[in-house]
Each structure stands twice: as structure tokens, then as C-alpha cells.
Amino acid sequence: MWKLLQIELYKIFRRPRTYISFAAITALIGVIQLGLKMDGQAYVDFLMSSLKDTFEFDGQILNAYLVCFIILQLLLIHVPLLIALIAADMISGEANMGTLRLLLTKPISKTKFMLAKFFAASIYTFILLVWIAIFALAGSIWLFGTDDLLIQKSTYVVQIAESDVFWRYIGAFGFALLAMLTVTALGFFLSIFAENSIGPIVTTMSIIIICTILSTMTIPLFQKIQPYLFTTHMVNWKEFFDEKVDDQNVVIRGSLQNPQRIIDSALVLVLHIIGLVSASIYIFKKRDVLT
């Protein structure tokens, strides 16, 4: 199994296509950081315009933690496409190249083969998120410095102390990893049905777009199915950036406002991953290799 995984990782990282994602992420984060560095204060003033009459702000609102939060909000919608580029190509790409039949004539278990491929795609996803974390968080710390994180929610503002932010980012990235692994599993599942990767990549993105629309529309019919859609739960990394208040309405430092929602969402995502990967293995073992 370990040997199979090594081989799959070797194949992923020897392909030029793999590095498109890393280059795209680096460019996107760099552009956002540059824009905020050049003209970020105007952006923050616009965001805080409704609060400035009521509150007085001191310190550096436009700091690394806010920049990272903005980047995550923008990027986590687009990262699935970069993940689908690899995950949806895992089986279909081999079928397209004709290497699938050669691989399966070797003495390897089909289940281990599929698991190795999924884990390899998952490691790629993990590395991509670490890459985002390094550039979005570490890069922003270097460029903007740190201070308290101020986030404007729909009806209130959350101020998280500088010393209380970092672990929340670790949690948010961990949750984002689960969300992106769900996308990996979806792309992987779709890749077993096609003989080139374009179809599964487009289908993965189409499913995400449709489910995201269904997750956000406040129509009663859609609201009934929303708890079962993975896209409803994918955005709950933001729950790490909300604090609980006590009876006197004082913020409890180091707390999460709704940890149960994070756990529930994580479980839904894990179930999706297990379901999709199990279905992939089952169907793949039953299918004839005709490519």
C-alpha cells in the first residue's frame, strides 16, 4: 500500500499540470496581498463605514489575520477547481493515457490501487492547503504584521484577541481540509466513469456550483435538503472565528460560539468522503476496463 502510494505521488508530482494549481494559488494570493497593501485602508474604511459612527478603533485593523480571512473567503470557493484538476483525473487520466490496463495487469489489489490513488489525491489537496496557509497566513504576517482580528458578521462584530487567533486558523485550515477532501472524493468518484478528465472536472464543478446555489437559497423546498448537501457544511470553517459570550454578555476568550455545528458539519463531510470513496472502489471493481 505504501509503495503504491509512493508511486501515485511520484506520478502526480512529475506532471507539469500539478504545478499549475500552486502557481495559480501563489499568483492569486500575491495579487490580493498586493492590492490590500497598496490600497487596503480604503477597503477597510469601506467595510467599517457603518461602525465608525458608533465605535472608535485603534490599532491596526488591516493586519495579517484579517488579510488571511479575506483570502480564505475568496479562495475556498475557487480551490475546488484546482483540486478537481487532479482528483478527477486520477482514474480517467490513466484510462485516457491507456496506462490503466497496464497497471491492472500488475499483481496489485484493485482496492489498494484505488485507496492509494485517493490518498495520493488527498495528500495533493493537503499540500495545496498548506501552500495556501503558508502564503496567506505566513506571507501576510510578514507583509502586514499582526493585531486583533475584527470580523463583521451580519448583525454583530467579532473582535478576537491577537493571542487567540492562531489556533483558530489551524482549526479553520483543518476544517477546510475536510471540505476540500470531500471535493477530492467527488472528483475521484466521477473519474471512474470517464475516459478523459475533462468530463469529471466539469461535472465536479457543476455539482459544486449547483449544490452551493441550493445551499444558499432560502426557499423552503431547498432548505429541507440543505442539511444533506456537503456545500452547506463546507463553509463552516468560519465558525472558528466566532466567540461565545457569558450571561453578562462578556466574551469568553478561547471559546467557540457553536462547536457542535463544527462537529456536525465535519461528520457530514466525513460521511460524504467515506461514501464516495467506498462507492468508487465498489463500482471500479465491478467495471470492465475497456480503454
Add this chain to the structure above:
Amino acid sequence: MKDIIKVMGLSKQFRDITAVDNLSFSVQEGDVYGFLGQNGAGKSTTIRMLLTLISPTAGDIELFGLDLRHNRIAILRQIGAVVEKPDLYKYLSAYENLKLFAKLSDIKFTEKSLMHQLETVGLVGREHHKVKTFSQGMKQRLGIAIALVHDPKLIILDEPTNGLDPQGIADIRNLILHLSREMKKTVFVSSHLLNEIEQVATRVLIIDKGKKIVEGASSELFDPAKTIVELDTLNNTACLVQLQQSQWQQYLQPKRSHTILLKLNRAQLPQLHKWLVQQHVELISLQPRHTLEDFFLQVTSGKQYVEAFTD
């Protein structure tokens, strides 16, 4: 000799198409087994079933005495295969491709042993070139090196000469003979070109529309004693009566078209010709069919000589 491959009543149905129809055959240790049939005859489907790439609709396959369904990995350890054209990782070099598949085969190898494999197929000097720069022939040879990397007992080659130039075809033919004679491997090789098989195979199976047409040792199928003679005259019915009342009666074959068929030794042809002249038979043609190619073409077009050869 023990059976390396034993196929019993194998069938494969793709919706309403029967690709392989109740096929049975066996390959013995040391055979170079030629698997012949036109394009679409069911050769690749059969090979894919032997390699577990396709599940049979019916029938059983035993390899090395083991049931394929329950011993897939143990069996594949002993098989090296090239299925249709050898598609490889184009962004990797020949050496990297070979190393990757050697790892997958779960064998111990060294750089020297891999280089030896590349030398066997004549790719030394190009080992670090990316496969995307290779010709079809080079890819085919690399595919064979990959098939051989774990020193398998059985080598399955599906149309190994497809798309190759004459030199490439000769190289593959020599390689098959080398594998059989020097390395004592059992080789199962499919082709739609009979002359390729004719030069290497010790046994031959011809299939058409998924069905077995004929199976036998090459020496028997090429035996001059099994020359089929096709006789066409102005009055075939009368000629047939004359033949039935003569010493040629024993050589007559069942009639399947307007012509008359006889199975006899090539050396008897002048005598037959002389006799026909003496009997005042108005002869249009007297045509010996002495090569397997004629037979193969007939088989795959009209099955005229099938029973004559399989008697």
C-alpha cells in the same frame, strides 16, 4: 506438459453483442500459442478476460492450475502482458517507466537489472529520453521490457506488431523466438496477421466472431498432407460422381460451395490432374490451398475449409 492456460466455455456479452462465445482452449507450458482472428473477432476481449481487466459473462479460466477469480494476484505475479498498444507515461523516461512498473510488480531490482531489460529490447542509449519522443516501435519494445521486468512464466502479447515497420515486426518476431527458445517462456500472442503467427507459433487457435474455428499444432495445420485442393469444372456435379466412383473418393471433402474440395498430399496433384484429363473433365481450375493463410482467409470470410482442416 502441464496446462498454463485452461479456458472453459468462456463467453462475454456486451449488451446485445456477443464478443466471445463459449470459447475453450488450453495452452501448455513452453508453447508459443498463436491466437488468430480478424479485427473484432474477440481476441482482445479474451486476453482482457485472461488478465482480469474484463469479467466473463460465463465460463472458467484457470492459469497455472489456479482459478483466476480467486487467485488474481498470485496469477498476475507470473504473467507479463502487453495489451494492444503499450501506452506508457509520456512525461517519464524509458528507465523511469520501467522502474515504476518494476516497483508495482513487487520485485527486487537494481539499476543494472533494469538496464539489462532495456538492453534485451534494444533501448540502451535512449533510457533517459522521455517516452513522448519514442516511435511506436520503441514504445512497443519498452512495453515488452515492462512485461518482462518481473521474469514472468507466461507472456501475453496482444497484437504486438500493430503499427510497426518491417524491421520492427522482425525485431518482435525474433524477441518472441528468443523468449521461447532461450528463456523458456510460454508465450501467448494474438494477431490478425497469419504470416506473423506462422513464423513463431507452435500451436494456433483461430477464432471468428468470438467462436473457436480451429485449434491445433502449427506442424499439423501446415502439414502438406493436409493440402486442400479446390476443383472447378464446367460440370461439377458430373465430375463429383466420377470422383466418387474412383480411387479419389477417399480424398473428397464435404461440399460447401459449387466447387469440389479434396484433401490430399501435394505430391498427388500431378496424378489427379492426369486422371482428370483422362476422364475428359472440362477443367476450369485446380487450385491447391497449401498455406494456413489461405485457410485463414477462407475461414474468416466464408468458413469453406474449416471442417477439412479440423477433421
